[in-house]
Amino acid sequence: xxxxxxxxxxxGIRRNWYALLLTVVLxxxxxxxxxxYRAKTQLNTFVEYSYQRSFYxxxxxxxxxxxxxxxxxxxxxxxxxxxxxxxxxxESYAAQExxxxxxxxxxxxxxxxxxxxxxxxxxxxxxxxxxxGQDISQEQRTKIHDLQKxxxxxxxxxxxLQDNIRNNEYAWGEIRQQGSSKFKEVSPQLSEVGFxxxxxxxxxxxxxxYDGPFSDHIIQLNPQGVTGTPISAEEAARxxxxxxxxxxxxxxxxxxxxxxxxxxxxxxIEIVSSMGQFPDQIMIDISxxxxxxxxxxxxxxxxxxxxxxxxxxxKAIAYLKNKGFPELIPTYAQVDDGSATIAFAGIQGxxxxxxxxxxxxxxxxxxxxxxxxxxxxxxxxxERNLVEAKVPAQEVSDxxxxxxxxxxIRQAVIPLETRQEVQCWEVKGSLEGEDFYLYxxxxxxxxxxxxxxxxxxxxxxxx
Amino acid sequence: MSKDNHQKVFRLVNLxxxxxxxxxxxxxxxxxxxxxxxxxANGQRASLYWGSSGSDVRLVQSKLSNWGYYxxxxxxxxxxxxxxxxxxxxxxxGLVADGLVGPSTWAALGxxxxxxxxxxxxVSSRGVSQDDNVEMLARVITGEARGEPYIGQVAVGAxxxxxxxxxxxxxxxxxxxxxPGAFTAVSDGQINMPPVESSRRAAIDALNGxxxxxxxxxxxxxxxxxxxxxxxxxxxxxxxxHIFAL
Numbered sequence: 001x002x003x004x005x006x007x008x009x010x011x012g013i014r015r016n017w018y019a020l021l022l023t024v025v026l027x028x029x030x031x032x033x034x035x036x037y038r039a040k041t042q043l044n045t046f047v048e049y050s051y052q053r054s055f056y057x058x059x060x061x062x063x064x065x066x067x068x069x070x071x072x073x074x075x076x077x078x079x080x081x082x083x084x085x086x087x088x089x090x091e092s093y094a095a096q097e098x099x100x101x102x103x104x105x106x107x108x109x110x111x112x113x114x115x116x117x118x119x120x121x122x123x124x125x126x127x128x129x130x131x132x133g134q135d136i137s138q139e140q141r142t143k144i145h146d147l148q149k150x151x152x153x154x155x156x157x158x159x160x161l162q163d164n165i166r167n168n169e170y171a172w173g174e175i176r177q178q179g180s181s182k183f184k185e186v187s188p189q190l191s192e193v194g195f196x197x198x199x200x201x202x203x204x205x206x207x208x209x210y211d212g213p214f215s216d217h218i219i220q221l222n223p224q225g226v227t228g229t230p231i232s233a234e235e236a237a238r239x240x241x242x243x244x245x246x247x248x249x250x251x252x253x254x255x256x257x258x259x260x261x262x263x264x265x266x267x268x269i270e271i272v273s274s275m276g277q278f279p280d281q282i283m284i285d286i287s288x289x290x291x292x293x294x295x296x297x298x299x300x301x302x303x304x305x306x307x308x309x310x311x312x313x314x315k316a317i318a319y320l321k322n323k324g325f326p327e328l329i330p331t332y333a334q335v336d337d338g339s340a341t342i343a344f345a346g347i348q349g350x351x352x353x354x355x356x357x358x359x360x361x362x363x364x365x366x367x368x369x370x371x372x373x374x375x376x377x378x379x380x381x382x383e384r385n386l387v388e389a390k391v392p393a394q395e396v397s398d399x400x401x402x403x404x405x406x407x408x409i410r411q412a413v414i415p416l417e418t419r420q421e422v423q424c425w426e427v428k429g430s431l432e433g434e435d436f437y438l439y440x441x442x443x444x445x446x447x448x449x450x451x452x453x454x455x456x457x458x459x460x461x462x463x
Numbered sequence: 464m465s466k467d468n469h470q471k472v473f474r475l476v477n478l479x480x481x482x483x484x485x486x487x488x489x490x491x492x493x494x495x496x497x498x499x500x501x502x503x504a505n506g507q508r509a510s511l512y513w514g515s516s517g518s519d520v521r522l523v524q525s526k527l528s529n530w531g532y533y534x535x536x537x538x539x540x541x542x543x544x545x546x547x548x549x550x551x552x553x554x555x556x557g558l559v560a561d562g563l564v565g566p567s568t569w570a571a572l573g574x575x576x577x578x579x580x581x582x583x584x585x586v587s588s589r590g591v592s593q594d595d596n597v598e599m600l601a602r603v604i605t606g607e608a609r610g611e612p613y614i615g616q617v618a619v620g621a622x623x624x625x626x627x628x629x630x631x632x633x634x635x636x637x638x639x640x641x642x643p644g645a646f647t648a649v650s651d652g653q654i655n656m657p658p659v660e661s662s663r664r665a666a667i668d669a670l671n672g673x674x675x676x677x678x679x680x681x682x683x684x685x686x687x688x689x690x691x692x693x694x695x696x697x698x699x700x701x702x703x704x705h706i707f708a709l
Binding site for chain 2: 113259262266283357359375376
């Protein structure tokens, strides 16, 4: 009797308790879900707006390029022209940046992206040319005119794309999601089609050749330092075994790893050993013409450092000498965890040839050379036609002394952004403990370049 | 009385079914949330060696099998074939080839065991330095090519830098890396994992000018590439699982 009472009561309380718990949990889950949904919607909206903003700004930038180029064609004042073309440069770079932020496949915008980059680059060249006191040539005028027409076309296409997107209530965020999903059968998206159309029309653009880093002729450069006759894969392997910095008394094996068809065609050879604490893992690229070392890399683990940067540099110099590399002088070094990278430059009659660069990486545990990068050297090296300096060193040095404490002066050939080369006086100076390199043209004393040495924990670096 | 009582006990159990299901579901929900949050915070992983067995071994085997190092069956037993595969993987990733899956090998496989890796890369930078670029490149390399031979890791870094120099692509390292859809590792969030040790070395080599790809701006895995367009590019060479193209 007593027992019955208790269990009846107990049952009631328990039933209520469970029901209450379940309700609380359900409400909790509901609120959680709602919060998640809200957060997702907010995030989608935010992303959507940032895409829209990029697109609107892209249109604005392209319109500005169009207008600025048109003004540049009619303006007769050099002062005004410098401003107009500098602005066109800035606007087209900004447009390119915005374009690349949009969620569309890269191949549908690559031509447009290249066009914007080249317009910017070209405008910069023009504005610098006017600063140097040169007028715009007739040929350049024709080019500016063509570019302005292209920019005009691009702006109007972007406008119609924008109208399409607006009329179809189309969201950028949707493209991104669908584009990345596995359902490739989804019909091509509106913007994708729009940009593809523009891209196709941009394809008809003639190659643009001028003095800028993105000019077409620079992309089509040929290696000047690759001399000699074609070699066989076997010869390449023999050369690789000879040029690699192998340790004595260790058995090495090599494998042919195939060929590469880049700027310099190569044979790739792998050299491995299974002996020692850290067995060598070497990959070495030998040019198919002349058998030059183009690229060399040993990816073995590095032990504790026992050498410093200066000792590493000596090891690198000895290696280049012993392995029969051409004459090179060290220019700067950078020390990273367990290794040092030393940059060398070519030298001709006491003049440093900075474009002809070879980098050598030395392991700080045993002084073994674990990397050589000679692509830069092989691309540019040739006999230079050096000139007698018309401006004496003293004059340049006096000029710099007004601002900096002059520490060293010597002649060097340096590359400009345009990859043209100029022969300069290189002046090393310091100001408040900071080192600078200044470059003055040996013919007219014009200041060509200023470099600042940034001292990082890993060693100096120039910017 | 006995019968009566029995009935009541039975009723209690009967009602309990739904309640138990409710409580069970709550537990699953809460448990799931817990597992989810623990998973994103990187759990600790034990070292594995010859004779180890279990799900961690299975994980290592399937990773190594995906990357072509391991040919055996994924049975969760660390035997000679697994040991050989681990050694080969270690050699290609600049690790000591001891056949042991310790913290550094776990990290190279993409499963950092502790926060030591994070500390190692968080170099304080003041003013102008290359540290940010090294870090960013190392993350892309980790996400895209941590199972590749060392030279393949340098190659991925070089492709990013080649794009910066190319008129068709954005003009900064960050611009190239975060271009929508440009890198799978960025789209799926793998870029957020701490960089493996070899990827930092590879990033520095790439920034110092080593380019094993000779100017390539594209790469793809022929086994998984879904776009027909990518095959139209001019092929330069193959490194590991990737084809590099212009």
